[in-house]
Amino acid sequence: MEPFRYHVFVCDQKKPEGVPSCSAHGSGEVLRALEREIAGQGMMDEVQVTACGSLGLCEHGPNMVVYPDGVWYCGVKPGDVAEIVRSHFREGVVVERLARTNPSELRAEMLSNRRKREAAQRARDAAGIPPDELMQAMRGFQESRVWLTAVELDVFTAVGSGATAAEVAVKLGADARAMELLLDALVALRALEKEDGVYRNTPVTARYLVRGSPDDARLGLMHTVGMWKRWSTLTDCVRAGTSVSLAEIEARGPEWTEAFIAAMDMGARERAPLVVRAVGVEGVRRMLDVGGGSAAYAIAFARADSSLEAEVLDLAPVCAIAQRHIEKAGLAGRVRTRAGDLRADDFGTGYDLILVSSICHMLGAEENLDLVRRCRRALVPGGRLVIQDFILEPDRTAPRMAALFSLNMLVGTKQGRSYSVDEYAGWLERAGFRDVRRVALPGPTGLMIGVRG
Numbered sequence: 001m002e003p004f005r006y007h008v009f010v011c012d013q014k015k016p017e018g019v020p021s022c023s024a025h026g027s028g029e030v031l032r033a034l035e036r037e038i039a040g041q042g043m044m045d046e047v048q049v050t051a052c053g054s055l056g057l058c059e060h061g062p063n064m065v066v067y068p069d070g071v072w073y074c075g076v077k078p079g080d081v082a083e084i085v086r087s088h089f090r091e092g093v094v095v096e097r098l099a100r101t102n103p104s105e106l107r108a109e110m111l112s113n114r115r116k117r118e119a120a121q122r123a124r125d126a127a128g129i130p131p132d133e134l135m136q137a138m139r140g141f142q143e144s145r146v147w148l149t150a151v152e153l154d155v156f157t158a159v160g161s162g163a164t165a166a167e168v169a170v171k172l173g174a175d176a177r178a179m180e181l182l183l184d185a186l187v188a189l190r191a192l193e194k195e196d197g198v199y200r201n202t203p204v205t206a207r208y209l210v211r212g213s214p215d216d217a218r219l220g221l222m223h224t225v226g227m228w229k230r231w232s233t234l235t236d237c238v239r240a241g242t243s244v245s246l247a248e249i250e251a252r253g254p255e256w257t258e259a260f261i262a263a264m265d266m267g268a269r270e271r272a273p274l275v276v277r278a279v280g281v282e283g284v285r286r287m288l289d290v291g292g293g294s295a296a297y298a299i300a301f302a303r304a305d306s307s308l309e310a311e312v313l314d315l316a317p318v319c320a321i322a323q324r325h326i327e328k329a330g331l332a333g334r335v336r337t338r339a340g341d342l343r344a345d346d347f348g349t350g351y352d353l354i355l356v357s358s359i360c361h362m363l364g365a366e367e368n369l370d371l372v373r374r375c376r377r378a379l380v381p382g383g384r385l386v387i388q389d390f391i392l393e394p395d396r397t398a399p400r401m402a403a404l405f406s407l408n409m410l411v412g413t414k415q416g417r418s419y420s421v422d423e424y425a426g427w428l429e430r431a432g433f434r435d436v437r438r439v440a441l442p443g444p445t446g447l448m449i450g451v452r453g
Contacts, residue, residue, distance in 0.1 A: 022061030056110030223263035268296035295322040347378035364415030
């Protein structure tokens with residue numbers, strides 16, 4: 001069976017530094033070049049590209065194998081890709097200078113590398129050396145901290161179209177020697193490029209991390225900078241059973257609020273279309289978005305039906321931010337804000353749909369039951385409550401992101417955590433909802449839906 005004319009496997013296996021590997025030789029750049037070139041030559045429907053593990057020729061990478069021809073290419077550079085796509089994929093002519101054509105030689109080299117790898121693993125096991133994966137997980141914070149410091153200092157904006165370490169240091173009021181160390185580390189992480197002492201942004205950092213760029217995400221990422229500080233208290237939080245550095249949103253200041261809502265908006269803009277499609281707008285004339293943040297979900301629902309009116313309930317400082325988004329969307333006539341406290345307020349009556357997105361994980365179990373009951377009172381008979389959040393399986397160990405997010409709530413809230421499908425169903429049923437169901441969505445969150453009887 002050949003669903004595509006060609007299926008290309010490119011090794012992208014990552015190994016410890018100093019060990020030969022395709023990723024160390026630039027397989028990531030080769031993969032990206034392949035995708036661009038195949039699209040550019042109009043062959044997306046004919047060629048499938050798959051990143052894979054080791055092909056056994058580690059010293060000669062980046063390596064790729066092209067099926068159904070069974071052609072092995074070694075030492076492929078991004079500059080070779082256009083020739084391979086044009087000559088091999090379009091014209092059917094193998095690029096001989098890059099091809100390995102001796103099967104016996106290929107087999108011998110792959111078997112030799114396999115034996116070396118197995119011998120090295122036996123030696124590590126005998127010496128009691130922890131696996132590389134374990135050590136990398138333990139040290140993962142180092143790379144994260146480099147990125148976060150660069151975002152916090154606004155390094156990528158200072159680098160601009162090109163600057164030396166001394167120039168960046170002057171712009172940011174930092175030490176020149178320390179800045180050079182940071183910039184060199186960013187080059188090692190492929191966040192920057194360096195040539196003749198001049199640092200430049202990559203296409204990715206220029207697009208997302210330079211202040212004022214069309215897709216500037218720095219403000220939202222500043223929320224992650226703040227998360228770092230709270231996560232550093234995790235050991236003490238586990239001992240205490242709750243956050244040891246808790247500050248309610250009103251006490252965190254406008255900068256924190258702006259960063260938090262910007263971070264939430266990034267996720268909401270991506271997920272809002274999924275939620276609208278899953279929930280639908282049939283029969284929905286009035287909607288309430290409880291703790292609606294930037295109003296991204298309310299805006300998405302309003303856009304889906306020109307007769308739908310939505311209201312966003314949140315704290316006053318957040319409502320001011322939401323109002324900016326609503327006005328930018330041109331929906332000030334149909335999407336409104338209401339300052340309030342989702343923990344205590346009566347929500348009113350007459351709503352066909354209430355959305356509670358990314359709220360329940362901030363609250364304790366009894367607080368969530370109370371919230372669900374107040375939502376029921378605000379719905380018309382047959383109205384729906386839709387909860388979007390991280391939803392754990394019954395044993396609470398999966399999905400992985402939901403389990404980790406419980407710890408994020410431990411370090412940042414009084415009682416919050418991720419909750420299981422059974423816990424959500426229990427609250428909805430105790431509050432008087434019927435037809436309770438879980439709806440899976442692509443990505444880390446899902447929906448729990450109940451209908452008011």
